[in-house]
Structure formats: structure tokens, C-alpha cells
Amino acid sequence: MTTPAPVISTEQAMLRFLVAAKPPVVPPASSTRRQILETAIRLFAEDGYAASSMRIIADACGIRAPSIYEYFGGKPELLIAAMTEVLSDFQAFIRQVVDLDLLPEQQLEQIVRQHVTWQVSFAERAGAWDSLAAAHTLEKHLEADQVEVFNGLRQLYLDVVTSLVAEAFPGPHPVLRSRALLTLCDRTTAWAESNETPTDQLADQAWALGSAALRTSF
Amino acid sequence: MTTPAPVISTEQAMLRFLVAAKPPVVPPASSTRRQILETAIRLFAEDGYAASSMRIIADACGIRAPSIYEYFGGKPELLIAAMTEVLSDFQAFIRQVVDLDLLPEQQLEQIVRQHVTWQVSFAERAGAWDSLAAAHTLEKHLEADQVEVFNGLRQLYLDVVTSLVAEAFPGPHPVLRSRALLTLCDRTTAWAESNETPTDQLADQAWALGSAALRTSF
DNA sequence: AAACTCACCTAACGCATGTTTGGTGGTCTG
DNA sequence: CAGACCACCAAACATGCGTTAGGTGAGTTT
Numbered sequence A, B: 001m002t003t004p005a006p007v008i009s010t011e012q013a014m015l016r017f018l019v020a021a022k023p024p025v026v027p028p029a030s031s032t033r034r035q036i037l038e039t040a041i042r043l044f045a046e047d048g049y050a051a052s053s054m055r056i057i058a059d060a061c062g063i064r065a066p067s068i069y070e071y072f073g074g075k076p077e078l079l080i081a082a083m084t085e086v087l088s089d090f091q092a093f094i095r096q097v098v099d100l101d102l103l104p105e106q107q108l109e110q111i112v113r114q115h116v117t118w119q120v121s122f123a124e125r126a127g128a129w130d131s132l133a134a135a136h137t138l139e140k141h142l143e144a145d146q147v148e149v150f151n152g153l154r155q156l157y158l159d160v161v162t163s164l165v166a167e168a169f170p171g172p173h174p175v176l177r178s179r180a181l182l183t184l185c186d187r188t189t190a191w192a193e194s195n196e197t198p199t200d201q202l203a204d205q206a207w208a209l210g211s212a213a214l215r216t217s218f
Numbered sequence C: 001a002a003a004c005t006c007a008c009c010t011a012a013c014g015c016a017t018g019t020t021t022g023g024t025g026g027t028c029t030g
Numbered sequence D: 001c002a003g004a005c006c007a008c009c010a011a012a013c014a015t016g017c018g019t020t021a022g023g024t025g026a027g028t029t030t
Helices: A010-019 A031-047 A054-061 A075-095 A104-126 A131-139 A144-168 A174-191 A199-214 B010-019 B031-047 B054-061 B075-095 B104-126 B131-139 B144-168 B174-191 B199-214
Strands: none
Touching: A010 A075, A010 A144, A031 A054, A031 A075, A031 A104, A031 A131, A075 A104, A075 A131, A075 A144, A104 A131, A104 A144, A104 A174, A104 A199, A131 A144, A131 A174, A131 B131, A144 A174, A174 A199, A174 B174, A174 B199, A199 B174, A199 B199, B010 B075, B010 B144, B031 B054, B031 B075, B031 B104, B031 B131, B075 B104, B075 B131, B075 B144, B104 B131, B104 B144, B104 B174, B104 B199, B131 B144, B131 B174, B144 B174, B174 B199
């Protein structure tokens, strides 16, 4: 299942990541469609796929279930659209701070801070404490080939982070250390001792914990 | 929702944790009951609550759905039994290495290693990559008061770890740093670059990453 | 041997689900 | 003003769900 994970060059990883920015295939254009999508994102993340029936999603939008079929082919398709929307949004947000001219450690810090910032906004958008755990749960309901598409997109991001970690914090197990760093980014929001902790402070904490852990020698 | 999290003394936290070891209220005694319980643990963790119907669970045990009602009052009760079993098993396993005479840092290392070891065995038992994420998803299907019971038990463990962290690695935000440490314990298994990585090595990695992060100064 | 217990079963219940059919009313367009 | 289009809907469908009722047959007890 897992390969020995060759670490590609930072430049190559970043270029691949940047190039994956495609305009959405179907422009939204309809506000009802948009509302259904946002509601689905929130309910799927909060309550899970099975617990969010088409009727419940529709009611939350002020419409009836059959109307959803005007915009989406069915429930699985709605799930794919919701997950695609979230993943694309995340990667576009990260792309804003990708800069080939930054030093590796500075680039890594920028990405960590942007990641934490996005996570805070996702928690507000979807009411979910952990976007990655939610995604993993939801993927149980998808076909294997669709899961591969999402994993491929995530891998582009993981490659960027891994190559930066390997450059900025040389040492063994760069993949494992990258995953640890990204988990800190995903979860720091949920660990906050108060809901009013400012985002900047959460980003500080994630980077402090993460950069310390990255200096680990095994 | 969250209090300023007073850190209680290590001794007090450990005693509370140890004292919570009660014999199960209902002795299993029946092998069919045991098989249903283990199957439910696996399917709930792998596929989720809604996707694991009574018929599917029963079929996996070689019986028919109504027979489950000979041993459990219903599906929610089966879920509670499954989660109680897993949480009790985990805490009993941790209890084996709780030792009031150890130095805080040594005690913490023992607990981290035991935690990682348990996580590996849980992954084999239930096919799930993250017991805590699975638990959080499943708790959506429980009544609030039952969730509180589980949270109370988890808090006993978190208190032990937090007090040890505060003693062994003095600094601000002991609760946040403890949660980060425990997340490393939960997830290191899933990050392994191969499924054949020996448990000892996973424990090494978790403790290396964790103890490095704990030295963080904010 | 009769009575009882036990583990399990088949059949069926009411209900919620995803989805399809066949509209309805309003707004543009000729 | 007729007709096309659009966004939406009520009603119905087959299916699968958790659960209950009632029964069967083997093993034990009296």
C-alpha cells in the first residue's frame, strides 16, 4: 500500500501543486445550488453522511428534497461536490502563500500559519473540529476511484510540505514528521482552551509545537 | 464550555485514575455475546454506526438479527457496550504502567509507549486508523448524558497526562501540550511508512516527536 | 416421559430513506 | 397573448432499517 515515499524536490513539488489550480468545471451561477452545497458541507461534516438525509438538507435550505435533483445527480454526487469544494478551497487558500523565492523554513512557517487560519474558518463554516477526520469518515461512502482522486490532490500538498521539511529540518523520516506537522495544523484549533483564542495565537502555538517536533532526532 | 483547566496534582490524578477500575457490571460469560460485541466494535469503527445494520452485524456472526436482542437491548445499547468495552480495555492497559514511584518524565514515557502499543493492537482488532476519531464520530449517535460518562473517563486519563506534562516539562499551556502529545500517540500508527514497522519503533517515534514538542516555549 | 429452559429462528410491523414521475405556477419571449 | 421555460413541488415507488411476536427444536431437569 505505501511506497518508500521518495521525497521530490521542493521546486518540482510546488510547481505541481500550483499547476493543479483549475477553474471549476461547472460554474455555480445559481444561488440555490450554492446554498445546497454549503448546507451539505455543513451537515455532512457535522452529522455525517447517513444522518444527513436529502429531506433534511433540503429543509435546511427552505426547499423540498426533489429540488436537489435539479442541481445534483444524487446523494453520492452531492457528497463528491461538497468534498471537492472544500478541498479546492483549502488548496487555493494555501496557494496564496506559496512562494518559490522564500527560504524553506520561512515557507514552511507561512504554510503552517495559513493552514491553521483555514482550519479556523472551516470550523466556523462547517461546525466540525477536524476537517481531515470528517473527510476520512465521509470517504467511506465513495467509490474507490473517487477516493483516489482526492488522495492524489492531497498528495500534491503533502509533497510540498515533505520536501520543505526535508530541506529546512534535515533528518530521517521526513514523511512521518510532515504528517505530524500537518496533524498539528489540523487539530490545534480543536485544542484551543477557549473558543475566543485569536487565530494568530493558534498559529503561533501550532508553529511552536511543530517546529520543535521537527528538530527531533530519531 | 471549556474551563481554565486547573492542573491537579499528579498523585491525585493517578489515584483517581486507578480507582476508576471497576469490574464490568455484567460479566460476559456467553461466547455468542462476546462475538457480537467484538464484531460490533470492528464494524462500528470500520464502517460507522449507520452503515453497520443489525442484520449485517448478525450475519458477520453467523446468526440472524433478532438473536442480538437476546444479549443487548437494542442498537444504541450495543453501541454503548462496544464503546465502553474499548475504553475500559484501553484504560486497563494504561493502568498496567502507572507507577507512583517513577519520575514524571519516565512515567510519561512509559504511558506514551503503552498508548502507542495499545493503538497498534486496536488497529488490528478494529481495522481503524484512529480510535479517537472513530469514537468522536460514534458519539454523535448517543444521548448527551452517555457522552458525558465517556468524557468523564477520558478526563481522568487526560488529567494524569496533563499533570505529568506540567511536572516533567514545565511551561505554559500544559493542557494544549498534553493534547498534542496524546494525538501523536493516537496517530503515529497511521503514519507508519509501512504496516510492518515494529511497535517498538513506532513508540520510539512517538516519544521522540512528543518529548521534543513538549520542550516548546511559547 | 413430561415439563421446562435455552439459543435461535422466520415473518412481519411501522418507518425513513433515495429517487422518479408528473405536474404547478410564475416569468420570460415570440 | 400564446407558448416555452424555469424553479419548484406533492405524491408515490421500492428498499432497507430497528424492532417485535411468536415459534421450533435440542438439551436439561423433574
